[in-house]
Amino acid sequence: MSSMTGLLILTQPVRKIIPSLSQTLKAASQHVNKTLYIHLDPLARKRSPELPQRLSLYSRLITTIYSESSSQCRGMDVRVLMAGFKHLADVPQKVSSKVDLVLLDQMREETELMDLKQRYENYLLGNKDKLVFLCKGACSGSEELDDTVAIEDVNAAANKVFESVVVGGTFDHIHAGHKILLAEALLRCSRKFTAGIAEGPLLKNKTLSDLIAPCQDRIEAVKELVIDLDPSLDYHIVEITDPMGPTRWDPDMDMIVVSEETKKGIDFINSARKEGGLKTLEGYIISLVDDKDRKSNEEEEKGPGPKVFNNKDALEKLNSIVWPEIARLAKEQIRDLAGKGHDV
Secondary structure: OOOOEEEEEEOOOHHHHHHHHHHHHHHHOOOOOOEEEEEEOHHHHOOOOOOOHHHHHHHHHHHHHHHHHHHHOOOOEEEEOOOOOOOOOOOOOOOOOOOOEEEEOOOOOHHHHHHHHHHOHHHHOOOHHHEEEOOOOOOOOOOOOOHHHHOOOOOHHHHOOEEEEEEEEOOOOOOHHHHHHHHHHHHOEEEEEEEEEEOHHHHOOOOOHHHOOOHHHHHHHHHHHHHHHOOOOEEEEEEEOOOOHHHHOOOOOOEEEEEHHHOHHHHHHHHHHHHOOOOOOEEEEEOOOOOOOOOOHHHHHHOOHHHHHOOHHHHHHHHHHHHHHHHHHHHHHHHHHHHOOOOO
16 A cells, blocks of 8 residues: 555544544554544534533543554554534644545445535545545444543543643654643644743653654644644744743743643642742643553653654664664674684
Protein backbone atom coordinates (compact mmCIF):
# COMPACT_ATOMS: atom_id res chain seq x y z
CA MET A 1 0.00 0.00 0.00
CA SER A 2 1.35 3.42 -0.94
CA SER A 3 1.38 6.23 1.61
CA MET A 4 -2.27 7.05 2.23
CA THR A 5 -4.08 9.70 4.29
CA GLY A 6 -7.68 9.11 5.31
CA LEU A 7 -10.62 10.99 6.77
CA LEU A 8 -12.65 8.75 9.09
CA ILE A 9 -16.25 9.89 9.50
CA LEU A 10 -17.95 8.74 12.71
CA THR A 11 -21.70 8.47 12.08
CA GLN A 12 -22.97 6.19 14.84
CA PRO A 13 -24.55 7.78 17.93
CA VAL A 14 -21.74 8.91 20.20
CA ARG A 15 -22.57 6.41 22.95
CA LYS A 16 -22.29 3.57 20.44
CA ILE A 17 -18.97 4.71 19.00
CA ILE A 18 -16.80 3.98 22.04
CA PRO A 19 -17.62 0.25 22.43
CA SER A 20 -16.77 -0.37 18.75
CA LEU A 21 -13.77 1.98 18.46
CA SER A 22 -11.11 -0.72 18.55
CA GLN A 23 -12.76 -2.53 15.65
CA THR A 24 -13.26 0.72 13.69
CA LEU A 25 -9.67 1.90 14.07
CA LYS A 26 -8.27 -1.52 13.21
CA ALA A 27 -10.39 -1.56 10.03
CA ALA A 28 -9.22 1.96 9.14
CA SER A 29 -5.58 0.88 9.48
CA GLN A 30 -6.11 -1.59 6.63
CA HIS A 31 -6.66 1.32 4.24
CA VAL A 32 -4.54 4.15 5.69
CA ASN A 33 -0.89 4.12 6.74
CA LYS A 34 0.11 7.77 7.08
CA THR A 35 -2.34 10.22 8.64
CA LEU A 36 -5.85 9.40 9.86
CA TYR A 37 -8.10 12.38 10.47
CA ILE A 38 -11.26 11.72 12.50
CA HIS A 39 -14.44 13.81 12.26
CA LEU A 40 -17.69 13.57 14.21
CA ASP A 41 -20.57 13.73 11.72
CA PRO A 42 -23.94 15.41 12.49
CA LEU A 43 -25.54 11.93 12.43
CA ALA A 44 -23.46 11.00 15.47
CA ARG A 45 -24.57 14.09 17.38
CA LYS A 46 -28.32 13.56 17.06
CA ARG A 47 -28.65 12.00 20.50
CA SER A 48 -25.78 13.76 22.25
CA PRO A 49 -26.62 15.38 25.59
CA GLU A 50 -26.74 19.16 25.93
CA LEU A 51 -23.95 21.11 27.56
CA PRO A 52 -22.47 20.74 30.10
CA GLN A 53 -22.61 16.91 29.98
CA ARG A 54 -21.68 16.85 26.30
CA LEU A 55 -18.10 17.95 27.01
CA SER A 56 -17.49 15.02 29.36
CA LEU A 57 -18.88 12.59 26.82
CA TYR A 58 -16.77 14.02 24.01
CA SER A 59 -13.68 13.97 26.25
CA ARG A 60 -14.26 10.29 26.90
CA LEU A 61 -14.59 9.60 23.19
CA ILE A 62 -11.49 11.57 22.14
CA THR A 63 -9.38 10.03 24.93
CA THR A 64 -10.48 6.54 23.90
CA ILE A 65 -9.68 7.23 20.25
CA TYR A 66 -6.10 8.24 21.04
CA SER A 67 -5.61 5.47 23.58
CA GLU A 68 -6.84 2.78 21.18
CA SER A 69 -4.94 4.25 18.23
CA SER A 70 -1.59 3.49 19.86
CA SER A 71 -2.22 -0.23 19.39
CA GLN A 72 -4.66 -0.33 16.46
CA CYS A 73 -3.00 2.31 14.25
CA ARG A 74 0.71 1.82 14.90
CA GLY A 75 2.99 4.10 12.95
CA MET A 76 0.11 6.36 11.92
CA ASP A 77 -0.51 9.96 12.87
CA VAL A 78 -4.08 9.95 14.23
CA ARG A 79 -5.68 13.40 14.55
CA VAL A 80 -9.14 14.07 16.03
CA LEU A 81 -10.51 17.24 14.43
CA MET A 82 -12.32 19.68 16.70
CA ALA A 83 -14.79 20.82 14.01
CA GLY A 84 -17.47 18.22 14.78
CA PHE A 85 -16.91 18.04 18.53
CA LYS A 86 -16.51 21.69 19.40
CA HIS A 87 -17.94 23.80 16.60
CA LEU A 88 -20.68 21.31 15.63
CA ALA A 89 -19.62 21.74 12.01
CA ASP A 90 -21.13 19.51 9.33
CA VAL A 91 -17.78 19.01 7.59
CA PRO A 92 -14.22 19.43 8.85
CA GLN A 93 -12.17 22.43 7.91
CA LYS A 94 -9.39 22.11 5.37
CA VAL A 95 -6.62 19.93 6.80
CA SER A 96 -2.89 20.17 6.21
CA SER A 97 -2.55 16.84 4.34
CA LYS A 98 -4.27 15.80 1.12
CA VAL A 99 -7.02 13.27 1.90
CA ASP A 100 -6.82 10.16 -0.28
CA LEU A 101 -9.77 8.24 1.18
CA VAL A 102 -13.00 9.00 3.02
CA LEU A 103 -13.84 6.20 5.47
CA LEU A 104 -17.35 5.71 6.88
CA ASP A 105 -17.58 3.78 10.12
CA GLN A 106 -20.59 1.81 8.82
CA MET A 107 -22.97 1.48 5.89
CA ARG A 108 -25.94 3.89 6.00
CA GLU A 109 -29.41 3.84 4.50
CA GLU A 110 -29.67 5.14 0.94
CA THR A 111 -31.08 8.56 1.86
CA GLU A 112 -28.43 9.10 4.55
CA LEU A 113 -25.73 7.87 2.22
CA MET A 114 -26.73 10.39 -0.44
CA ASP A 115 -26.58 13.17 2.14
CA LEU A 116 -23.15 11.99 3.29
CA LYS A 117 -21.76 11.91 -0.24
CA GLN A 118 -23.02 15.42 -0.83
CA ARG A 119 -21.69 16.63 2.52
CA TYR A 120 -18.16 15.36 1.84
CA GLU A 121 -18.04 16.11 -1.87
CA ASN A 122 -15.04 18.42 -1.38
CA TYR A 123 -13.08 15.39 -0.17
CA LEU A 124 -14.59 12.80 -2.54
CA LEU A 125 -14.34 14.99 -5.66
CA GLY A 126 -16.83 12.78 -7.46
CA ASN A 127 -14.63 9.70 -7.18
CA LYS A 128 -16.67 6.81 -5.75
CA ASP A 129 -13.48 4.79 -5.26
CA LYS A 130 -12.41 7.26 -2.56
CA LEU A 131 -15.33 6.20 -0.33
CA VAL A 132 -14.75 3.15 1.90
CA PHE A 133 -17.23 1.47 4.27
CA LEU A 134 -15.43 -0.02 7.25
CA CYS A 135 -18.45 -1.96 8.47
CA LYS A 136 -21.00 -3.02 5.86
CA GLY A 137 -23.34 -4.82 8.25
CA ALA A 138 -24.26 -4.41 11.88
CA CYS A 139 -21.00 -3.69 13.70
CA SER A 140 -20.12 -5.89 16.62
CA GLY A 141 -19.77 -4.20 19.95
CA SER A 142 -22.69 -1.92 19.06
CA GLU A 143 -24.00 -1.68 22.63
CA GLU A 144 -24.35 1.81 24.08
CA LEU A 145 -22.07 3.33 26.68
CA ASP A 146 -23.86 3.66 30.00
CA ASP A 147 -25.00 7.23 30.70
CA THR A 148 -23.48 7.38 34.15
CA VAL A 149 -20.11 6.31 32.79
CA ALA A 150 -20.29 8.52 29.72
CA ILE A 151 -20.85 11.82 31.51
CA GLU A 152 -18.83 11.24 34.68
CA ASP A 153 -17.06 14.47 35.74
CA VAL A 154 -13.33 14.38 36.39
CA ASN A 155 -13.50 17.68 38.28
CA ALA A 156 -15.43 20.94 38.40
CA ALA A 157 -13.84 22.37 35.24
CA ALA A 158 -14.65 19.32 33.12
CA ASN A 159 -17.85 20.75 31.67
CA LYS A 160 -16.86 24.39 31.24
CA VAL A 161 -15.52 26.33 28.26
CA PHE A 162 -13.04 29.16 28.85
CA GLU A 163 -11.78 31.96 26.61
CA SER A 164 -8.08 31.45 27.38
CA VAL A 165 -6.51 28.06 28.16
CA VAL A 166 -2.88 27.10 28.88
CA VAL A 167 -0.93 23.83 28.90
CA GLY A 168 2.72 22.98 29.37
CA GLY A 169 5.13 20.12 28.73
CA THR A 170 8.18 18.87 26.87
CA PHE A 171 6.21 17.60 23.85
CA ASP A 172 9.13 15.60 22.53
CA HIS A 173 8.20 13.28 19.64
CA ILE A 174 4.45 13.80 20.00
CA HIS A 175 2.53 10.68 21.05
CA ALA A 176 -1.02 9.76 22.11
CA GLY A 177 -0.60 11.18 25.61
CA HIS A 178 0.39 14.58 24.24
CA LYS A 179 -2.55 14.54 21.84
CA ILE A 180 -4.99 13.77 24.67
CA LEU A 181 -3.66 16.69 26.74
CA LEU A 182 -3.86 19.09 23.80
CA ALA A 183 -7.30 17.88 22.68
CA GLU A 184 -8.79 18.21 26.17
CA ALA A 185 -7.51 21.79 26.32
CA LEU A 186 -8.65 22.67 22.78
CA LEU A 187 -12.12 21.30 23.47
CA ARG A 188 -12.53 23.79 26.34
CA CYS A 189 -10.93 26.83 24.70
CA SER A 190 -12.87 29.48 22.77
CA ARG A 191 -10.29 32.17 21.95
CA LYS A 192 -6.65 32.03 23.09
CA PHE A 193 -4.53 28.89 23.45
CA THR A 194 -1.08 28.97 25.08
CA ALA A 195 1.38 26.06 25.24
CA GLY A 196 4.65 26.32 27.14
CA ILE A 197 7.40 24.09 25.70
CA ALA A 198 9.98 23.08 28.32
CA GLU A 199 13.64 23.89 27.64
CA GLY A 200 16.95 24.42 29.44
CA PRO A 201 16.90 23.65 33.19
CA LEU A 202 13.46 22.02 32.90
CA LEU A 203 15.05 19.17 30.93
CA LYS A 204 17.98 18.38 33.23
CA ASN A 205 16.19 15.54 35.04
CA LYS A 206 14.68 14.02 31.91
CA THR A 207 15.77 10.51 30.92
CA LEU A 208 18.28 10.72 28.03
CA SER A 209 17.85 14.47 27.72
CA ASP A 210 20.44 14.50 24.93
CA LEU A 211 17.89 12.74 22.73
CA ILE A 212 15.23 15.43 23.17
CA ALA A 213 14.59 17.36 19.95
CA PRO A 214 15.59 21.05 19.78
CA CYS A 215 13.03 23.35 21.36
CA GLN A 216 12.19 25.13 18.11
CA ASP A 217 11.43 21.81 16.44
CA ARG A 218 9.08 20.89 19.28
CA ILE A 219 7.40 24.30 19.13
CA GLU A 220 6.81 23.91 15.39
CA ALA A 221 5.46 20.36 15.84
CA VAL A 222 2.93 21.44 18.47
CA LYS A 223 1.93 24.51 16.48
CA GLU A 224 1.39 22.52 13.28
CA LEU A 225 -0.69 19.93 15.13
CA VAL A 226 -3.02 22.26 17.04
CA ILE A 227 -3.66 24.50 14.03
CA ASP A 228 -4.56 21.40 12.03
CA LEU A 229 -6.94 20.23 14.77
CA ASP A 230 -8.60 23.62 15.33
CA PRO A 231 -7.61 26.62 13.15
CA SER A 232 -10.10 28.93 14.90
CA LEU A 233 -7.96 29.89 17.91
CA ASP A 234 -5.25 32.45 18.60
CA TYR A 235 -2.15 30.35 19.31
CA HIS A 236 0.84 31.21 21.50
CA ILE A 237 3.34 28.33 21.49
CA VAL A 238 6.33 29.52 23.50
CA GLU A 239 9.57 28.30 25.08
CA ILE A 240 9.64 28.16 28.88
CA THR A 241 12.68 27.72 31.11
CA ASP A 242 10.93 27.80 34.49
CA PRO A 243 7.91 25.77 35.65
CA MET A 244 5.48 28.69 35.54
CA GLY A 245 6.28 30.18 32.15
CA PRO A 246 3.78 32.87 31.09
CA THR A 247 1.31 31.84 33.83
CA ARG A 248 3.52 33.90 36.16
CA TRP A 249 2.70 37.21 34.46
CA ASP A 250 -0.04 36.85 31.80
CA PRO A 251 -3.39 38.24 33.08
CA ASP A 252 -5.24 36.86 30.04
CA MET A 253 -5.52 33.27 31.20
CA ASP A 254 -8.55 31.43 32.60
CA MET A 255 -7.81 27.71 32.85
CA ILE A 256 -4.80 25.39 32.95
CA VAL A 257 -5.01 21.75 31.83
CA VAL A 258 -2.65 19.29 33.50
CA SER A 259 -2.22 15.55 33.93
CA GLU A 260 -2.44 13.61 37.19
CA GLU A 261 1.37 13.70 37.30
CA THR A 262 1.57 17.50 37.37
CA LYS A 263 -1.64 18.49 39.18
CA LYS A 264 0.32 19.83 42.20
CA GLY A 265 1.52 22.60 39.92
CA ILE A 266 -1.94 24.21 39.89
CA ASP A 267 -1.68 25.33 43.54
CA PHE A 268 1.91 26.51 43.02
CA ILE A 269 0.92 28.61 40.00
CA ASN A 270 -2.19 30.07 41.64
CA SER A 271 -0.26 31.00 44.77
CA ALA A 272 2.23 32.97 42.66
CA ARG A 273 -0.56 34.59 40.64
CA LYS A 274 -2.30 35.72 43.84
CA GLU A 275 0.93 37.29 45.08
CA GLY A 276 1.24 39.10 41.74
CA GLY A 277 -2.30 40.41 41.87
CA LEU A 278 -3.54 38.16 39.04
CA LYS A 279 -6.71 36.09 39.00
CA THR A 280 -6.23 32.42 39.79
CA LEU A 281 -6.69 29.76 37.12
CA GLU A 282 -9.29 27.05 37.03
CA GLY A 283 -7.55 23.69 36.92
CA TYR A 284 -8.67 20.79 34.76
CA ILE A 285 -6.95 17.49 35.55
CA ILE A 286 -6.98 14.75 32.94
CA SER A 287 -6.69 11.16 34.06
CA LEU A 288 -3.74 9.12 32.88
CA VAL A 289 -4.81 6.51 30.33
CA ASP A 290 -3.48 3.08 29.47
CA ASP A 291 -1.47 3.64 26.29
CA LYS A 292 -1.29 0.06 25.04
CA ASP A 293 1.82 0.68 22.97
CA ARG A 294 3.90 2.17 25.76
CA LYS A 295 5.30 0.82 29.04
CA SER A 296 4.19 2.08 32.43
CA ASN A 297 5.64 5.27 33.88
CA GLU A 298 7.67 3.22 36.35
CA GLU A 299 9.31 1.27 33.53
CA GLU A 300 10.07 4.43 31.57
CA GLU A 301 11.83 5.90 34.59
CA LYS A 302 14.21 2.92 34.59
CA GLY A 303 15.25 3.42 30.99
CA PRO A 304 14.35 4.82 27.58
CA GLY A 305 11.87 2.03 26.78
CA PRO A 306 9.41 2.61 23.96
CA LYS A 307 9.86 6.37 24.19
CA VAL A 308 13.09 5.77 22.25
CA PHE A 309 12.70 2.44 20.53
CA ASN A 310 9.26 3.13 19.03
CA ASN A 311 10.56 6.39 17.55
CA LYS A 312 12.81 6.17 14.51
CA ASP A 313 14.40 9.62 14.92
CA ALA A 314 15.17 9.05 18.59
CA LEU A 315 16.59 5.61 17.89
CA GLU A 316 18.88 6.97 15.13
CA LYS A 317 20.09 9.70 17.47
CA LEU A 318 20.74 7.13 20.20
CA ASN A 319 22.71 4.99 17.74
CA SER A 320 24.82 7.99 16.75
CA ILE A 321 25.78 8.42 20.41
CA VAL A 322 26.12 4.80 21.52
CA TRP A 323 27.96 3.10 18.65
CA PRO A 324 30.90 5.56 18.46
CA GLU A 325 31.33 5.14 22.22
CA ILE A 326 31.26 1.34 21.91
CA ALA A 327 33.87 1.55 19.10
CA ARG A 328 36.10 3.79 21.28
CA LEU A 329 35.90 1.40 24.24
CA ALA A 330 36.62 -1.60 21.98
CA LYS A 331 39.74 0.09 20.58
CA GLU A 332 40.96 0.87 24.10
CA GLN A 333 40.43 -2.77 25.10
CA ILE A 334 42.36 -3.98 22.03
CA ARG A 335 45.25 -1.63 22.79
CA ASP A 336 45.37 -2.82 26.41
CA LEU A 337 45.38 -6.48 25.38
CA ALA A 338 48.03 -5.87 22.73
CA GLY A 339 50.16 -4.05 25.28
CA LYS A 340 50.02 -7.13 27.51
CA GLY A 341 51.23 -9.37 24.68
CA HIS A 342 47.90 -10.92 23.84
CA ASP A 343 47.03 -11.89 20.26
CA VAL A 344 44.23 -9.62 19.07
